[in-house]
Amino acid sequence: MKLSMIVAMSANNVIGVANQLPWHLPKDLKHFKKHTINKPIIMGRNTFDSIGRALPERDNIVLSRTQQLSHDQIFLANNKSDALRMAEDFAKSRGSEEIMIVGGEQIYRMFFDDVSRIYVTLVDLIIDGDAFFPVIDYKIWTSVDHSERMTANELEYKFVTLEKLS
Numbered sequence: 776m777k778l779s780m781i782v783a784m785s786a787n788n789v790i791g792v793a794n795q796l797p798w799h800l801p802k803d804l805k806h807f808k809k810h811t812i813n814k815p816i817i818m819g820r821n822t823f824d825s826i827g828r829a830l831p832e833r834d835n836i837v838l839s840r841t842q843q844l845s846h847d848q849i850f851l852a853n854n855k856s857d858a859l860r861m862a863e864d865f866a867k868s869r870g871s872e873e874i875m876i877v878g879g880e881q882i883y884r885m886f887f888d889d890v891s892r893i894y895v896t897l898v899d900l901i902i903d904g905d906a907f908f909p910v911i912d913y914k915i916w917t918s919v920d921h922s923e924r925m926t927a928n929e930l931e932y933k934f935v936t937l938e939k940l941s
């Protein structure tokens with residue numbers, strides 16, 4: 776089973792501010808959907824609060840130590856191993872071969888050493904924020920695919936797929 780991350784980050788690794796995305800990039804949301812649809816997704820409780828709803832056509836697994844989430848389309852996990860076990864079961868029943876870690880900072884850090892692929896949206900911007908993606912070591916990670924540079928709302932960005940070198 777492949778374990779992958781998907782993230783959009785600024786040039787200084789910012790992924791969020793005040794529990795929101797720092798940008799509005801409609802094509803990035805489509806890119807996120809393309810890579811998560813029909814797969815289990817694992818997220819932290821803050822990210823779930825930020826999205827505010829379960830994402831359709833995906834198994835939404837939310838990590839929380841404290842919350843009793845009663846949302847009927849959410850699967851609550853109290854720890855990492857439970858989250859992974861649930862995701863593997865969901866992936867098998869869907870016939871999916873990839874589990875997606877979708878943030879935020881705490882959850883990316885928790886799984887960073889376990890993933891072998893990262894779908895990164897690199898936003899060409901230096902900004903202040905309060906949530907960050909771990910530093911990517913390009914001696915360990917290599918680009919296997921990338922898009923053209925695109926522009927939206929005066930921001931330049933591109934999609935890059937990274938694979939961990941074995």
Ligand SMILES: NC(=O)c1ccc[n+]([C@@H]2O[C@H](COP(=O)([O-])OP(=O)(O)OC[C@H]3O[C@@H](n4cnc5c(N)ncnc54)[C@H](OP(=O)(O)O)[C@@H]3O)[C@@H](O)[C@H]2O)c1
Nearest residue numbers: 783791794795819820821822839840841878879880881882
């Ligand atoms: N740019 C992007 O691609 C992207 C993607 C996703 C999120 N984000 C941003 O990231 C930010 C949120 O990140 P964050 O670090 O604040 O929060 P987060 O990682 O989304 O969630 C943190 C929460 O997860 C739970 N948790 C953490 N470790 C756990 C463990 N070992 N076992 C069980 N539960 C655990 C805790 O929930 P409880 O407090 O309920 O116990 C914790 O408060 C927001 O700004 C969001 O917009 C950006």
